[in-house]
Amino acid sequence: MDSFLPSPDCDTISKTDNGQIDSHLIQKTNEGYREILPNLPRGKGWMTEHLVQYQGVWLTPNFALKGLMWVQDHFKPRSTDICLATFPKTGTTWLKALTFATVNRTRYGFTDHPLLTTVPHGCLPFLEACPKDLDGFPSPRLLSTHIPYTLLPNSMTVNQSCRFVYICRDPKDVLVSKWLFMNKLRPKELAPISLEEAFELFCQGISHYGPYWDHVLGYWKASLETPEKILFLKYEDLKKEPLVVVKRLDDFLGYPFSLEEESKGVVEEIVKLCSFENLSTLEVNKVSEQKFSKDTIIDNRHFFRKGKVGDWKTYLTTEMVERLDEITYEKLLGSGLVFGS
Ligand code: A3P
Secondary structure, three states, X not given: OOOOOOOOOHHHOOEOOOOOXXXXXXXXXXXXXXXXXXXXXXXXXXXXOEEEEEOOEEEOOOHHHHHHHHHHHHOOOOOOOEEEEEOOOOOHHHHHHHHHHHHOOOOOOOOOOHXXXXXXXXXXXXXXXXXXXXXXXXXXXXXXXXXXXXXXXXXXXXXXXXXEEEEEOOHHHHHHHHHHHHHHHOXXXXXXXXXXXXXXXXXXXXXXXXXXXXXXXXXXXHHHHOOOOEEEEEHHHHHHOHHHHHHHHHHHHOOOOOHHHHHHOHHHHHHHHOOHHHHOOOHHHHHOEEEOOOOOEEEHHHHOXXXXXXXXXXXXXXXXXXXXXXXXXXXXXXXXXOOOO
């Protein structure tokens, strides 16, 4: 398998056109990072002590900020790249699994599929993790990012070099999922974040890659302008009609299912393989962990909680719901986008 072997030490990875590591360029990025970091606005962090605001977006000071700067300075897109773009907790893991399974469906059987032994994040790298061997990946490269559309380098957007698949989710479910997830990863020496606190921060836009609404709208608007380059999906639609959405995904990616595949039930097999019920019960997703960077190592089981639509009802008060819905209404007004299916 062309599996992603995370080696996200940005100090070691920039290469020149002839494949040589260009330490000078890396040094420049690192110097830029060290220079700007102390002067960036700070907000309370969810799984780190604080977040920093850079180019209008809230990021963890180490992994996310460094990763963004690396992508902006060094990433060399290819016209065949397929990049999954998501805000954290909107369905990244699921989308990775589905994309990996569909694009590689002729390479692997369903009984010995890599997704049975590798967490989806291990099959498809985050750009921000600046994987060492990205240049060596065969085309089409399957990549992913949390970076907002407006912060991506021009080489990825203006020249429309890559194609993107974006997935959004009801902000109320994103908030709850994120709050529970981040508290699990929060270091013991920091007190857990209360729901009330997380709610306030989320409403103010202070959450990883937030504000959430700006993130969604960036990709939404771009998808309206260049629908051939950006497929915009909703978690709720995928839950409701997975077969329909997976076929849309495949058409967009340029791997449409043949009649023979459809009649053999290949689409159903992919949906079943990538389902929450299947992935969350696999040994690898219960006991192993994924290393995203030197300091960001996450137990795979944390990527699978309930996988439901509307679990916010268990946690949010009526006042919270009203306020979040109001913010969403105002932010999306005139955009043509509504959350949910
Ligand atoms: P919940 O916390 O609401 O259960 P991300 O992958 O972007 O981090 O998002 C995580 C959310 O997607 C979690 O939501 C998780 O349970 C859910 N999820 C993970 N795998 C899934 C799958 N195969 N199908 C549906 N939802 C899934």
